[in-house]
Amino acid sequence: MAYGVPFPGTFLVDGNGVVRSKYFEDSYRDRVSAPTILLREFGSAAGTREHTARTSHLEMKYYATRDTVRPNLRFTLVADFQLPPKMHVYAPSVQGYIPIRFELDPSPYFTAHPTEYPPPELLYLPAIQETVPVFQGRYQVRQEVTMAPNEVLDPVLQGTGEIKIRGQLRYQACDDKICYLPQTIPLEWTVAVVPLDRQRVPEAIQHRPPAPSGGR
Numbered sequence: 001m002a003y004g005v006p007f008p009g010t011f012l013v014d015g016n017g018v019v020r021s022k023y024f025e026d027s028y029r030d031r032v033s034a035p036t037i038l039l040r041e042f043g044s045a046a047g048t049r050e051h052t053a054r055t056s057h058l059e060m061k062y063y064a065t066r067d068t069v070r071p072n073l074r075f076t077l078v079a080d081f082q083l084p085p086k087m088h089v090y091a092p093s094v095q096g097y098i099p100i101r102f103e104l105d106p107s108p109y110f111t112a113h114p115t116e117y118p119p120p121e122l123l124y125l126p127a128i129q130e131t132v133p134v135f136q137g138r139y140q141v142r143q144e145v146t147m148a149p150n151e152v153l154d155p156v157l158q159g160t161g162e163i164k165i166r167g168q169l170r171y172q173a174c175d176d177k178i179c180y181l182p183q184t185i186p187l188e189w190t191v192a193v194v195p196l197d198r199q200r201v202p203e204a205i206q207h208r209p210p211a212p213s214g215g216r
Contacts (some may be wrong), residue, residue, distance in 0.1 A: 010037060013152045029072040030146055036076045039142070045207035046078075053185050057173035058083050060185070064165075068192045071150040074113075077104075077143040077165065077189060078203050083136055091120030097172065098182050102141050103168035109148050109156065116142040125186035127177065143167075149194070165189040 010032060011022035021041065023032040040042040046065040053060045062079040069075060079102060081090070090099045104112045118140060122135035145165070147153065155162055164190070172182040 010034075012037070012041060025074065025146075026074070027139055029149060031071075031073050032065055033073055033075045036066065036074060036144065039065055039076055039078070039126070045133045049190075051188075053169075055173075055183060055185070055188075056182060057087055057183070058089070058171075060169065062187060062189075063191050063193060066191065069147050070194055070196055071147050071153050074144060076125040077145065077167075079141045079169070079187075080144075081136075081139050081141070083173070086175045087173055088123060088136045088175075089173050091119055091135055093120060095213070098170075100141075100166070100171040102169050104141060104143065104145070104165060106150065107163070107165070108152060109149070109163050110165065113144040113146070116144075125176075127176075130147045150196060153193055157195055161194070162190055162192045165191065177184040 007024055007028045008020060008031065011019050012021040012023075014020050023037060025032065035046045037042070039046070048063050048065065048067045050061055050063045053062070059082045060079055061115040062077070064075060064077050090097045092099045092101070100117075102115050102117075110189070118135065119142065121136060122131050123134045123136070124131045150157075167187045169185040169187060170182065173180050203213060
């Protein structure tokens with residue numbers, strides 16, 4: 001039924017007209033949100049609601065690139081970290097130690113994509129005489145999610161009009177002398193869900209079939 005229907009997408013073009021990147025999804029219904037593209041391409045913050053979590057090992061500010069979402073929209077959950085001097089957490093590629101892990105609780109209302117971590121630093125630790133991959137200072141972790149189709153989100157649209165995306169951050173922090181007990185921080189984002197905009201374009205620019213020609 002959808003034969004010949006083009007997939008929507010976004011091209012990023014520079015001042016010389018050269019396509020630098022493009023964004024297309026596997027389903028014609030899915031869309032990558034503009035704030036997610038701006039974050040990927042330019043690191044632009046979204047200016048949405050922020051939450052802050054602090055422990056003695058780190059400070060975390062987390063937010064979503066969209067506070068209002070629609071069915072099939074792909075957007076990003078972001079966590080910005082600041083660690084004190086000499087403090088580090090282990091990167092996911094570490095062997096034999098507890099790495100940082102950013103994960104979401106399963107939900108029928110969205111699909112979680114793989115978590116994106118920054119490239120780790122290699123740190124030599126004299127106390128254990130090992131070189132390990134770690135994160136230090138400032139760094140950012142991103143988690144993209146795609147909202148479910150309209151038919152799945154219908155109970156939400158007919159109800160409160162919002163969902164809570166819940167998850168947790170698990171990590172073990174160490175300084176140059178001590179490795180502290182592992183910690184788990186609960187996370188929660190609240191996003192408003194609105195229906196798809198099915199309003200037709202203005203009549204002046206609607207596509208219409210050509211008028212029949214004269215004759216028989």
